[in-house]
Amino acid sequence: MDPYLLGLRLEGRRVVVVGGGAVASRRIPALLDAGADVLLVSPKVAASLEDLAAAGRIRWEPRGYRPGDCAGAWLVCACTDDSEVNAAVAAAAEAQRTWYVRADDAGASAAWTPASGRAGDVRIGVLSVDPKRGDPRHSAAIRDAVVAGLQSGRLSARHGRRHPAGVAIIGGGPGDPGLITVRGRQLLAEADVVLTDRLAPRSLLDELRDDVEIIDAGKIPYGRAMAQEHINAALVGHAQAGRFVARLKGGDPFVFGRGAEEVLACLRAGVPVTVVPGVTSAVGVPASAWVPVTHRGVAQEFHVVSVHVAPGDERSTVNWELLGGSSGTLVLLMAVERIGAVADELLRYGRSPDTPVSVIADGTLPTQRTINSTLEQVESCVAEEGVRPPAIVVVGDVVSVAAEITELMRHVTA
Numbered sequence: 001m002d003p004y005l006l007g008l009r010l011e012g013r014r015v016v017v018v019g020g021g022a023v024a025s026r027r028i029p030a031l032l033d034a035g036a037d038v039l040l041v042s043p044k045v046a047a048s049l050e051d052l053a054a055a056g057r058i059r060w061e062p063r064g065y066r067p068g069d070c071a072g073a074w075l076v077c078a079c080t081d082d083s084e085v086n087a088a089v090a091a092a093a094e095a096q097r098t099w100y101v102r103a104d105d106a107g108a109s110a111a112w113t114p115a116s117g118r119a120g121d122v123r124i125g126v127l128s129v130d131p132k133r134g135d136p137r138h139s140a141a142i143r144d145a146v147v148a149g150l151q152s153g154r155l156s157a158r159h160g161r162r163h164p165a166g167v168a169i170i171g172g173g174p175g176d177p178g179l180i181t182v183r184g185r186q187l188l189a190e191a192d193v194v195l196t197d198r199l200a201p202r203s204l205l206d207e208l209r210d211d212v213e214i215i216d217a218g219k220i221p222y223g224r225a226m227a228q229e230h231i232n233a234a235l236v237g238h239a240q241a242g243r244f245v246a247r248l249k250g251g252d253p254f255v256f257g258r259g260a261e262e263v264l265a266c267l268r269a270g271v272p273v274t275v276v277p278g279v280t281s282a283v284g285v286p287a288s289a290w291v292p293v294t295h296r297g298v299a300q301e302f303h304v305v306s307v308h309v310a311p312g313d314e315r316s317t318v319n320w321e322l323l324g325g326s327s328g329t330l331v332l333l334m335a336v337e338r339i340g341a342v343a344d345e346l347l348r349y350g351r352s353p354d355t356p357v358s359v360i361a362d363g364t365l366p367t368q369r370t371i372n373s374t375l376e377q378v379e380s381c382v383a384e385e386g387v388r389p390p391a392i393v394v395v396g397d398v399v400s401v402a403a404e405i406t407e408l409m410r411h412v413t414a
Ligand SMILES: C[S@@+](CC[C@H](N)C(=O)[O-])C[C@H]1O[C@@H](n2cnc3c(N)ncnc32)[C@H](O)[C@@H]1O
Pocket: 174, 175, 199, 250, 251, 252, 253, 254, 255, 256, 257, 279, 280, 281, 282, 285, 332, 333, 334, 335, 360, 361, 362, 363, 364, 365, 389, 390, 391, 392
């Protein structure tokens, strides 16, 4: 017969554990998490159990099992390494109609302990239906897969009664779908509507249920990007219609991502909103090309700069004089098309012409490529190589550290 699965609510209820070895050391913490009143009977116990007894969390009788020990128990665990003792414990429990688990003989147990784990507000239990022939590692592997799937959002488990409301602004990381956070992935899996950007990790969209509406905010018919006010209106409109909206963005929403504008728009409309930070391309993309943005003895500071307008443009608020005069690492976003003007400005304000520069395009994606150059040569290099956005430009001596790492890597992987 298949076992009947039940969740035992053990708070304040007596559980007798006989034997204080490895099995008891695994079971007792879980029993305590469930609030059980644990009586441990064993002449010797593992150090962790001794600590629990010393802290008053369990009662320990330092002696062998005696008839009568199971009195008053709701559950009995026979975990000694002596099968005769385990059999005597089981017989006593059976006689008083108390559920019992024998660690040494599943076939002689009234109950079996499932491989269990927790994901959010659910507890997962996995039992092999034939523990005589079943492999406990198989149950544990299934448990691990389910827990990991739920935690990561790969297994879609939408709340029926507690469906999230409002809008989640989610940083998707620089492009590799493995670089979104666990929280981001969970919320994405719960969404009814997803508004996605061009640089968001779009391959994650394939995992969504068929009924999830996906709005491509990076593109609308006729090739224009969706205006920010339309994005804001869509976020608010869908949320007000009772849908849970995930706004999936590239990198971190608050790093040149207009995430705060979207937060403000939601709040002004009375829509609840949450933000999930992401791995910003400003740091994640250099790392993916082995460029550390700081390095002891090389760079104590790094500056992240948007070059969506060129130096000298009246809309630019960047202090290029200060950046040219500093020795810190410069991480430039949206700079590819204006790299010549940037290099001129940095040279003008004091950076050396042979300052190393790395241009990393499509960072963390299968098409990633890196072009190494110098401040003096970078413009022609970018043109010759036909580098296209998205790309991160790193200026500074940390680029030489990356060269050292990649050289060593060649030997290690060879
Ligand atoms: C509007 S900004 C958005 C930045 C984003 N919020 C972040 O934290 O990464 C877009 C710029 O980020 C950089 N970028 C984003 N993803 C990138 C990637 N995978 N590889 C290289 N650069 C990237 C490029 O400079 C691109 O032009």
